[in-house]
Amino acid sequence: MTLTSIQWGLISAIVLLALYRLRHLFIRGPLHNIAGPPSASLFTGNLKQLFDSNGWAFHRSLLEQYGSVARVTDFLGAPRLFVSDPLALYHIVIKDLPVYDEFPHHYKLCYLLFGDGLFAAEGEEHRKQRKMLNPVFSAKHLREIVPIFLDVTYELRAVISNKIKSGVEEIDMLDWMKRTALELIGRAGLGHSFDVMQDGSIDEYGSSIKSLFPILYDFAMFLAAIPHLMKIGSPSFRRFVVESSPSRGIRQIKEKVDVMEKTSKHIYQQKLAALHQGDEVLAKQIGGGKDIMSLLLKENLMASEEDRLSVSQVLGQMSTLIFAAMDTTSSALSRILCILATNPEAQNKLRKEVREAHALAEFSYDTLDKLPYLEAICRETLRLHPPNAMIHRRSTQDSVLPLSMPVRGRDGSTITKIPVPGGTPVTVSLLSLNRNKVLWGDDAYEWKPERWLKPLPAAITDSKIPGVYSNIMTFWGGPRGCIGFKFSLLEMKVVLAVLVESFRFELTQDIAWDMGIITVPRPASAPADNKSPFLPMKVSLAEDEDKCIV
Template sequence: MALSLIQWGLLSAIGLLLLHRLRHLFVRGPFHNIPGPASASLLSGNLKQIFDSNGWDFHRSLLEQYGSVAKVAGFLGEERLFISDPLALYHIVIKELPQWDEPRFFYRLNYLLFGDGVLAAEGEEHRKQRKMLNPVFSAKHLRDMVPIFLDVSYELRSVITNKIKDGATEIDMLDWMTRTALELIGRAGLGYSFNVMQDGSIDEYGSSIKSLFPILSDYMVFGDALPPLMKIGSPSFRRAAVETLPSKGIQQIKEKIDIMEKTSKQIYQEKLTALQRGDDELAKQVGGGKDIMSLLLKENLTASEKDRLPVSQVLGQMTSLIFAAMDTTSSALSKILYLLATHPEVQDKLRHEVREAHAAGEFTYDTLDKIPYLEAICRETLRLHPPVTMQNRRATHDTVLPLSMPIRGQDGTLVTEIPVPKGSKVIASILSLNRNKALWGADAYEWKPERWLAPLPAEITDSKIPGVYSNIMTFWGGPRGCIGFKFSLLEMKTVLSVLVETFKFELTEDIAWDMSIIVVPRPASAPADGKSPYLPMKITLVG
């Protein structure tokens, strides 16, 4: 009887959600005058095209056929805006932030996955957590993390060197970039080693983190059902309901979350104990007390009562930071290695520049910050190939979005602003903004690091692009922009400098890239499903 009641409750919630959505089939939508592609499906609209692993051409067609704003269809005919207009995004991300929020399921999902951290926090709670986290990402602390980054990078160099000497003709660099990114955030973020820098070696915590996203991607389509489902009964009732679901994937997700929670508590307690024993004891820990969690614990213990974070929120930062940093960084690093392999002249020039910088002494924060071609390569790759291609937002109030790039409406009039009713959903296209020819010029789709070695055109600098980094939206912007983007850039520069100085990278076969939740590579001959990411490369030592 208990199982039956649980199942009926779940079905009823889903049924109510569907009835709510059906209204879009009978009422003229708020964006009827905005042009866009025909709906591809009565049930899913254009969403399968937008979220398709191989949806690059569709995204490009939205930008080139309809401009900075297009109307797309969501579930059961619901109208959404697909936006890359800089001024509209400035209003969404900064000027009218309180009127624009993440989708309702976003906070619920992040809470279930990562706990009570910054990714699950809203409003004033989010501001409080960011305030506590901001100091630990300062340039002062980042300088102290370079030795940690170098240790991991040199371990990676040693692993690859041994593979080459053992006769390896092909190495999966996505796997090693993922391992490296995980170990970097482990040591520099948590003061914890996942033991992943050897073949086959990875602990239970690291394994859970690496495998969670591929499993989770199958269930993202049901995200909108989370808010009503999480109102049913108590947390213990909902956990019991999850445990009854006959889904192998759901059970795997639950098991991995349990492992992450258990290990996070263990790491927290060890850090707290070391901190209480003094700096000498903390210095013996992985990361030497320079890691983000050690710094956060120190900040938190000395904070005023009103600013101090409870234990649940400190724990929540741990998995939040790992997931925010791991796959995005490994994706960006993999893309750069791929591009260097396909542009050998760029690779040679970068190697020369890195070696010149290293000849003056060991890599430091200042050294890495003053290698102009390395900076240009990172900026151009993150512009043209953002690891996360889009963000979702919803209007919490009736509002109006102004456009800096007006479009022609269905009725032929020039549309300079769009009234947006409360509850409307928007897909903000990072990819389209970063590639818009009206901003970046006719060569916007070309990878040209040199564009960053000269002043940017006025179309870019005057456009009010609200990104936190370099006139692009790759790290998003505003108060919910990526808090660790400088940390990530420093990781990338350190790893690339060590690798390019020592190795030559070449492709062994054609590579395609899947959008997925985070962009990943695969052999072009493999299925475009985002489930088997792989980047085979030929690597040789260079004199």
């Protein structure tokens, strides 16, 4: 069979593209001297190891063998930087922020899923939205939503008490932490109840939010194609294509996004109508007018024309807030309960602190803020076990990353700065920074809340880590740092204070934690083909020492 000129052209194009992608195997680029592990695959490099759900040992080896910067192999031999150096992070997160941006598909995907909110905003638009949202996360407003947090958590306490009284021996605390985190952000964030605080109950919006990420994760390898697909045809044509897709998963994603958008519009209209009718009407709604969306609408109506957010931008904040708050907070709470279950002395010490404080005053923002051991437990767990182990960026142009902790090159030389070519993928390891022994000492891998009850090592305080919270990067940093980290911390403190005061937590079996977009627990004995997130715990009444109100 004779090949046509078109066929020869296609073959030539494919060969040239493959050679271009494989050029890193033959040409020594600027990153060649950065040490790192050998590539595990010609096609996927080290990516399977980097993104392995059980990749903890590989991540630890990158830090311990190569230091604060390592070179790992991306697709077809391309280099990827694995970074945890504080000075390099300062440049990535703050000083050279535009140079180290999200991957191109990130903003488009966030726009499609969550609307025109913070996740989808770039540059000046992001600064504008953030400026409008900052006041609603102030300490003044957080003080006012503690009663909302307590209402939800007392409902959780009642549910667990009823399960104990009915003889339930094992409770999936991950499920209840997810339900609680969703209801907390629902009532305190949107002024909306998802009706999840009873067995089996959940509304359509809440169901869509809980199930979207697992479905979306199945299509992770195709996400980079989204910016290109959005250029094809009109929005109505693209919607028709999605609705006609033979893939059930794609159709489900579209249906769930539609539910979220429809419900957000409904909540927005209700809030706006109540706002126009006055504070008395607003106070009768869920959240009592103290929820984030009610406050945002007030701020937005009073803002100047140039600062005011559009309706689509206000709507976009709703799903953005939910997704930013639910899985990360539930993961962190589950981890703390798991650790307390394996450290009964720490659990008893926390219970004593909480009960003594509650005997003197009702739980409030100020009461919880003055519990040093509770604060230390939150900080230490978020340091050692960040819900997000890593965050990914891509250099948009040639740049130079300086290092505060020099690394040794493959040729034995000392490297103090790294020339980074434009287009280089950069993985920032929050896990490695938070566990680096050079910074935290020889006990960096140990859970020791007491380290926060005394001055931190000078290596930490002098390193100027660019995180928004407590010398760690768990909540990221800079202009794109987590805007709601204080909200999340307050949620965690309320839930922990109420639960630990009332209940004793024990593990019924060994627990493993899977590294994904968000780290999640499962029984270590779970079959390889059944790794559904699950945290079985024995929960009992903690009636010793002091009388406990349940």
